[in-house]
Amino acid sequence: xxxxxxxxxxxxxxxxxxxxxxxxxxxxxxxxxxxxxxxxxxxxxxxxxxxxxxxxxxxxxxxxxxxxxxxxxxxxxxxxxxxxxxxxxxxxxxxxxxxxxxxxxxxxxxxxxxxxxxxxxxxxxxxxxxxxxxxxxxxxxxxxxxxxxxxxxxxxxxxxxxxxxxxxxxxxxxxxxxxxxxxxxxxxxxxxxxxxxxxxxxxxxxxxxxxxxxxxxxxxxxxxxxxxxxxxxxxxxxxxxxxxxxxxxxxx
Amino acid sequence: xxxxxxxxxxxxxxxxxxxxxxxxxxxxxxxxxxxxxxxxxxxxxxxxxxxxxxxxxxxxxxxxxxxxxxxxxxxxxxxxxxxxxxxxxxxxxxxxxxxxxxxxxxxxxxxxxxxxxxxxxxxxxxxxxxxxxxxxxxxxxxxxxxxxxxxxxxxxxxxxxxxxxxxxxxxxxxxxxxxxxxxxxxxxxxxxxxxxxxxxxxxxxxxxxxxxxxxxxxxxxxxxxxxxxxxxxxxxxxxxxxxxxxxxxxxxxxxxxxxxxxxxxxxxxxxxxxxx
Amino acid sequence: xxxxxxxxxxxxxxxxxxxxxxxxxxxxxxxxxxxxxxxxxxxxxxxxxxxxxxxxxxxxxxxxxxxxxxxxxxxxxxxxxxxxxxxxxxxxxxxxxxxxxxxxxxxxxxxxxxxxxxxxxxxxxxxxxxxxxxxxxxxxxxxxxxxxxxxxxxxxxxxxxxxxxxxxxxxxxxxxxxxxxxxxxxxxxxxxxxxxxxxxxxxxxxxxxxxxxxxxxxxxxxxxxxxxxxxxxxxxxxxxxxxxxxxxxxxxxxxxxxxxxxxxxxxxxxxxxxxxxxxxxxxxxxxxxxxxxxxxxxxxxxxxxxxxxxxxxxxxxxxxxxxxxxxxxxxxxxxxxxxxxxxxxxxxxxxxxxxxxxxxxxxxxxxxx
Numbered sequence: 001x002x003x004x005x006x007x008x009x010x011x012x013x014x015x016x017x018x019x020x021x022x023x024x025x026x027x028x029x030x031x032x033x034x035x036x037x038x039x040x041x042x043x044x045x046x047x048x049x050x051x052x053x054x055x056x057x058x059x060x061x062x063x064x065x066x067x068x069x070x071x072x073x074x075x076x077x078x079x080x081x082x083x084x085x086x087x088x089x090x091x092x093x094x095x096x097x098x099x100x101x102x103x104x105x106x107x108x109x110x111x112x113x114x115x116x117x118x119x120x121x122x123x124x125x126x127x128x129x130x131x132x133x134x135x136x137x138x139x140x141x142x143x144x145x146x147x148x149x150x151x152x153x154x155x156x157x158x159x160x161x162x163x164x165x166x167x168x169x170x171x172x173x174x175x176x177x178x179x180x181x182x183x184x185x186x187x188x189x190x191x192x193x194x195x196x197x198x199x200x201x202x203x204x205x206x207x208x209x210x211x212x213x214x215x216x217x218x219x220x221x222x223x224x225x226x227x228x229x230x231x232x233x234x235x236x237x238x239x240x241x242x243x244x245x246x247x248x249x250x251x252x
Numbered sequence: 253x254x255x256x257x258x259x260x261x262x263x264x265x266x267x268x269x270x271x272x273x274x275x276x277x278x279x280x281x282x283x284x285x286x287x288x289x290x291x292x293x294x295x296x297x298x299x300x301x302x303x304x305x306x307x308x309x310x311x312x313x314x315x316x317x318x319x320x321x322x323x324x325x326x327x328x329x330x331x332x333x334x335x336x337x338x339x340x341x342x343x344x345x346x347x348x349x350x351x352x353x354x355x356x357x358x359x360x361x362x363x364x365x366x367x368x369x370x371x372x373x374x375x376x377x378x379x380x381x382x383x384x385x386x387x388x389x390x391x392x393x394x395x396x397x398x399x400x401x402x403x404x405x406x407x408x409x410x411x412x413x414x415x416x417x418x419x420x421x422x423x424x425x426x427x428x429x430x431x432x433x434x435x436x437x438x439x440x441x442x443x444x445x446x447x448x449x450x451x452x453x454x455x456x457x458x459x460x461x462x463x464x465x466x467x468x469x470x471x472x473x474x475x476x477x478x479x480x481x482x483x484x485x486x487x488x489x490x491x492x493x494x495x496x497x498x499x500x501x502x503x504x505x506x507x508x509x510x511x512x513x514x515x516x517x518x519x520x521x522x523x524x525x526x527x528x
Numbered sequence: 529x530x531x532x533x534x535x536x537x538x539x540x541x542x543x544x545x546x547x548x549x550x551x552x553x554x555x556x557x558x559x560x561x562x563x564x565x566x567x568x569x570x571x572x573x574x575x576x577x578x579x580x581x582x583x584x585x586x587x588x589x590x591x592x593x594x595x596x597x598x599x600x601x602x603x604x605x606x607x608x609x610x611x612x613x614x615x616x617x618x619x620x621x622x623x624x625x626x627x628x629x630x631x632x633x634x635x636x637x638x639x640x641x642x643x644x645x646x647x648x649x650x651x652x653x654x655x656x657x658x659x660x661x662x663x664x665x666x667x668x669x670x671x672x673x674x675x676x677x678x679x680x681x682x683x684x685x686x687x688x689x690x691x692x693x694x695x696x697x698x699x700x701x702x703x704x705x706x707x708x709x710x711x712x713x714x715x716x717x718x719x720x721x722x723x724x725x726x727x728x729x730x731x732x733x734x735x736x737x738x739x740x741x742x743x744x745x746x747x748x749x750x751x752x753x754x755x756x757x758x759x760x761x762x763x764x765x766x767x768x769x770x771x772x773x774x775x776x777x778x779x780x781x782x783x784x785x786x787x788x789x790x791x792x793x794x795x796x797x798x799x800x801x802x803x804x805x806x807x808x809x810x811x812x813x814x815x816x817x818x819x820x821x822x823x824x825x826x827x828x829x830x831x832x833x834x835x836x837x838x839x840x841x842x843x844x845x846x847x848x849x850x851x852x853x854x855x856x857x858x859x860x861x862x863x864x865x866x867x868x869x870x871x872x873x874x875x876x877x878x879x880x881x882x883x884x885x886x887x888x889x890x891x892x893x894x895x896x897x
């Protein structure tokens with residue numbers, strides 16, 4: 001007997017919560033709007049900053065990010081997740097979204113290149129890929145973009161290097177280095193820079209063979225189509241490009 | 253009546269005829285649906301035609317083989333160390349037992365990835381023990397199959413301990429006294445009386461432990477890395493397949509699932525067959 | 529009854545069991561002296577919570593003594609060493625030549641009957657085949673030769689009891705301990721099993737201690753009774769002595785006697801309540817007076833011509849007791865009286881009614897307290 005009012009209250013609260021959650025997604029009468037951006041995990045720092053800048057230039061607009069692996073994001077978008085913009089870390093996952101009809105006309109907004117990350121001060125004196133032959137190093141698995149790039153670069157170098165581990169993502173790869181389990185790691189320049197003083201980035205020429213392009217697109221079913229287009233343009237413009245450049249990305 | 257008498261099962265038929273109260277049946281069915289539907293979802297999406305060719309891939313076979321070997325080794329390690337720990341927790345009488353019990357369950361609560369980092373901090377090249385091993389014997393544990401087994405043991409042993417401790421607490425310690433009066437020393441009592449009496453609990457714990465080890469991902473990839481044939485177990489292969497090809501990942505998951513169910517089912521038959 | 533023990537001096541090796549069991553457990557203290565000769569069976573009889581099982585556990589080595597000692601055939605098994613001259617010593621259960629039949633038998637559920645019985649001999653170094661042959665022999669002796677392959681769950685209560693007995697005896701114990709060996713059995717099985725148990729106890733060469741709260745078990749199985757109440761021996765002796773001259777209400781009730789304590793002067797025993805009983809035997813000083821409920825005669829009117837004990841009493845309860853009725857009487861003496869149903873009908877007995885009770889002096893036994 002006593003449980004029933006409690007249950008009813010809980011049900012009502014739940015219903016209310018659901019209702020407000022639904023309402024929050026779309027533009028309301030007073031001009032406030034929420035823009036939902038699905039962005040690759042490697043864009044976390046720079047896009048958060050770009051989002052702040054965008055908000056300050058667009059009154060009443062809130063930018064919400066969903067940072068995750070590009071393939072996860074692509075899967076979510078093709079399964080119908082309500083997003084306005086998709087920024088992928090590689091062309092392949094953007095292509096999936098385009099093929100599914102979820103995105104249209106993607107544009108490359110940044111390039112990222114591999115570096116050899118080594119402990120601060122480069123204790124082993126690494127100057128190029130060939131030096132890795134006598135060291136243990138980590139790389140991303142070929143299934144993920146940074147791993148595919150690493151394999152391309154290694155192939156281009158004509159060496160027969162094998163990492164001691166194929167990590168699931170670039171952060172995990174870098175973590176093996178910062179924990180001291182490997183002597184070097186093949187990671188993106190942006191990640192090496194994000195790791196701050198702990199690691200040094202050694203550039204190597206073969207990385208030019210495996211430049212990673214980051215495409216961005218407004219989604220076809222975007223709840224805020226206009227804002228989505230605005231944001232995409234904003235990312236391609238100078239302010240945002242400066243932020244990306246500081247994070248280690250190159251301009252397309 | 254001695255306690256054993258009540259253990260005798262009533263004939264099957266009367267059991268089946270007994271009605272299940274709706275208050276239990278409804279949540280049970282709902283819960284089962286919740287557990288089973290995701291599997292049904294996987295089955296519905298599975299590209300069945302791909303299955304044979306996937307199974308023929310050497311990398312997949314290597315991952316499957318590695319998974320089975322390492323999970324079994326982790327279970328063996330867990331039995332070797334976990335049963336004595338469970339005994340200590342259930343029968344020991346020392347200060348701080350409650351704290352110890354809480355500590356034992358830490359790996360259950362700790363996110364496995366963090367567990368993997370913690371293992372690196374101990375057994376890694378710069379770890380407390382790892383550094384010594386590396387300098388003294390030139391042994392590195394990370395990125396080896398040993399690391400996979402250690403990671404699995406770390407996350408799965410608590411399941412065994414909790415299960416065996418429960419069995420030990422449920423077991424009547426007076427049987428151990430009876431054995432002592434018959435001339436059995438403490439070790440003999442343990443091997444000849446305690447262990448056989450809690451065998452079902454140990455087996456249940458070992459199965460849980462094995463299943464958990466088989467599905468282990470986070471601690472493994474963090475501590476042991478990912479290298480085909482050496483540290484790439486099925487869950488790692490599944491996760492990486494997921495990065496590029498959802499359907500391939502589903503196929504791999506189903507293979508892992510089918511093999512584990514087959515192993516457990518055959519084990520169960522053999523076990524119950526031996527008892528009957 | 530218990531004289532203080534001469535400190536540390538028991539140099540002469542006694543055959544059988546010589547024990548002074550002292551166990552402190554919170555508020556409870558067990559303090560019991562026990563001597564059991566080889567071949568003798570002693571029953572510890574007493575109400576629940578009297579400390580009988582604690583005594584048994586101490587003998588088995590499952591409970592450590594606080595003080596006192598346990599010696600079996602001259603070997604010290606437990607000696608806390610609280611007396612200066614003694615060296616502390618404790619022999620764990622597995623190294624005592626003791627066999628225990630537990631109250632609910634505690635047969636190992638994962639072993640069949642043969643392996644249960646062979647368990648003891650195996651642990652004491654007998655080879656597998658030999659131990660099994662020995663076990664089979666013991667199962668034969670308790671009449672269960674056919675049941676060797678059965679697991680405890682497949683045995684009846686009586687069968688399990690006999691397997692437990694065989695298991696305890698198979699190690700050839702110098703001391704056999706039985707904890708309520710028949711308590712878990714139904715009345716019918718109990719009767720048969722008791723006879724069987726008596727047969728085995730009679731031929732058992734070692735000492736035996738039986739714990740029970742059932743006087744019939746104690747009387748039939750034991751050569752000697754030790755009545756334990758609140759951790760102490762309150763009476764000791766053979767069955768006849770204990771039943772004829774109970775020293776506590778507990779025993780009196782058990783053997784069905786009305787028991788009173790008072791001061792004797794000639795053939796009169798004056799009780800604390802002020803009432804006096806005239807007895808057949810003359811005695812001086814502290815004394816017990818006891819008579820059977822069947823010795824009590826009830827009358828509606830005061831009976832005349834009385835060299836006997838008569839008093840007015842109030843019926844407080846009537847219930848069936850075997851083929852007669854037991855009447856509980858309040859008054860100067862709380863008494864149980866047995867009457868035939870016919871007499872009860874004649875008297876029209878019902879609670880609250882006043883009657884006259886009478887007991888012949890010759891029916892009242894008096895003995896020193």
